[in-house]
Amino acid sequence: RKEVEQDPGPFNVPEGATVAFNCTYSNSASQSFFWYRQDCRKEPKLLMSVYSSGNEDGRFTAQLNRASQYISLLIRDSKLSDSATYLCAVAIGGGGADGLTFGKGTHLIIQP
Amino acid sequence: GAVVSQHPSRVICKSGTSVKIECRSLDFQATTMFWYRQFPKQSLMLMATSNEGSKATYEQGVEKDKFLINHASLTLSTLTVTSAHPEDSSFYICSAISGQGGNEQFFGPGTRLTVL
Numbered sequence: 001r002k003e004v005e006q007d008p009g010p011f012n013v014p015e016g017a018t019v020a021f022n023c024t025y026s027n028s029a030s031q032s033f034f035w036y037r038q039d040c041r042k043e044p045k046l047l048m049s050v051y052s053s054g055n056e057d058g059r060f061t062a063q064l065n066r067a068s069q070y071i072s073l074l075i076r077d078s079k080l081s082d083s084a085t086y087l088c089a090v091a092i093g094g095g096g097a098d099g100l101t102f103g104k105g106t107h108l109i110i111q112p
Numbered sequence: 113g114a115v116v117s118q119h120p121s122r123v124i125c126k127s128g129t130s131v132k133i134e135c136r137s138l139d140f141q142a143t144t145m146f147w148y149r150q151f152p153k154q155s156l157m158l159m160a161t162s163n164e165g166s167k168a169t170y171e172q173g174v175e176k177d178k179f180l181i182n183h184a185s186l187t188l189s190t191l192t193v194t195s196a197h198p199e200d201s202s203f204y205i206c207s208a209i210s211g212q213g214g215n216e217q218f219f220g221p222g223t224r225l226t227v228l
Contacts, residue, residue, distance in 0.1 A: 004155070043205050043219040044156065087155070099146045099158035099171070100207075100217065 003027060004090055006103035014111050017078050021106045023088030024070045032091040032098075033064055035073050037084045038105060044087055047073075075108075083110045115139055116208050118220035125196055126228055132192045133223045135206030141186035142208035146217065147179075150203040162189045196227040 006023045013019045025033075036044035048055060050062040050071050061074040071088055085105040091098040115138040125131050135145055144163050148156040160181050162168045168181035180192040189208075193200055203224050207217040 041203075041224070043222045045219070046216055049216075099148075099161050100156075101158065102148075102155040104153070104155040 003101050004088060004103040006086075006088060006106045008104055008106060010107040010109050012109045012111055013078055015078060015080055018074065018076045019078055019108065020072060020074045021086055021088075021108075022070050022072050023103050023106075024068075025088075025090045025101075026069070027090070027092065027101075028069065029092050030069075030090040033062075033071050034089045034091075034100070035060075035062055035071070036087040036089055036102075038087055039084050044089075044102075047086070078108075078110050080110050080112060083108055114210065114216075114218045116142075116206065116218045116220040118204075118206055118223050120223060121221060122224045122226075124226045124228065127197050128195055130192055130194045131196055131225060132190055133204055133206075133225075135189045135191070135208070135220050137187045137208045137210075137218070140208075140210045142189075142210065143186065144209045145183060145189040146207045146209075147181060147189075147191050148205045148207065150205065150222075156205060159191075193225065196225070198227045201225055201227045 004025050033050035035047040037047045038044040050064045054063045059076045063072045085107050087105045088103045089100040117136045119134045147159045150156045159174045160168045160170045162181050162183040164183045164186050170176045183189040205222040206220045
């Protein structure tokens with residue numbers, strides 16, 4: 001079983017729609033959780049950290065479900081510029097001193 | 113702030129040669145740097161963790177004699193791919209953590225290596 005799994009997509013979504021991705025992780029000792037955005041042939045950029053209480057940043061909302069070992073990302077009112085690959089990442093440590101384990105990413109295409 | 117650079121951004125080399133990739137934190141001191149590799153349509157895979165002044169810690173399956181890491185200062189880590197072969201062709205990305213606390217990793221722009 002892979003450590004971090006994501007549906008690769010692609011998700012084809014009309015502009016303005018709401019889209020949600022899930023990501024499951026296998027290591028119950030994981031302490032830190034993140035969503036990154038990666039554009040084609042570029043480095044990943046942090047979108048948001050995911051906390052137990054959930055967090056929201058503008059149109060983006062992230063949730064963590066420790067019992068079921070998954071994290072989710074919700075994008076509301078999607079924009080064309082949201083088209084990208086969304087990577088979830090987990091780390092064992094809480095202090096950030098550990099390398100990240102990434103999923104393969106979910107490819108999102110926002111259509112006009 | 114928190115900018116990480118990599119050099120070169122792209123390199124093409126012949127099989128059997130060695131290639132050095134530099135990762136620099138430009139505006140902060142990085143106590144820890146990480147090296148990742150990403151093959152097409154695959155996830156970023158952690159190769160090694162590099163701490164300034166000490167030996168790197170390699171992930172299982174990563175050959176430490178093939179991928180030499182040196183973290184000689186708080187702003188520079190290098191990855192040398194020795195005797196590169198076509199299967200080493202990949203996107204190599206470094207990241208750095210500031211020594212100021214917090215757990216965000218700042219990623220460099222990556223180096224695309226093609227071995228002919």
